[in-house]
Amino acid sequence: KAGVTQTPRYLIKTRGQQVTLSCSPISGHRSVSWYQQTPGQGLQFLFEYFSETQRNKGNFPGRFSGRQFSNSRSEMNVSTLELGDSALYLCASSLIGQVTIEMNTEAFFGQGTRLTVV
């Protein structure tokens, strides 16, 4: 069974540009979450999608957006890139999505996309 696949693995962009990152979840998983990891802030939750709907969003500006397709694949977009957006972007997929805290499922992470903004 294939794991979570993120593309591309590495990306270099210049300030002001926009970028789109892709995540293919494990087959059958319907929940996809995105995270940003930087040395200073650690691993931070960006947003989560379930059945093509954004259910939860972390504390990030509107420049960060995402979407999910009917096949559960997800993309995240960052517009007007800033130097501080340089980070490892991780996505995670879960089987059913945790609708309530009783309905727990483990999340499986991809290897991430390392974005460098110059």
Add this chain to the structure above:
Amino acid sequence: DAKTTQPPSMDCAEGRAANLPCNHSTISGNEYVYWYRQIHSQGPQYIIHGLKNNETNEMASLIITEDRKSSTLILPHATLRDTAVYYCIVPLPGNQFYFGTGTSLTVIP
């Protein structure tokens, strides 16, 4: 939401058990505790999770205190490949995993 507290770093001798503590004193009765680890520059790896009872899988054991205010992850026979940052997390609904700073475990030969 339950916040977790972990020691910033720990050492463990190779072959010995590594016991990683986590405090989650504000956890509510139906919130689960999850453990993940991250080896440098790789995506976090799921280890184990539990609610009340102790749990064991092929990777580790999870011991949760009776009052559920703390837990301990046990790696029974640590190897050099277990050197990583270990995160204890109590997720919010909707698969919101808020990672703290974790415990950096170094396994010493």
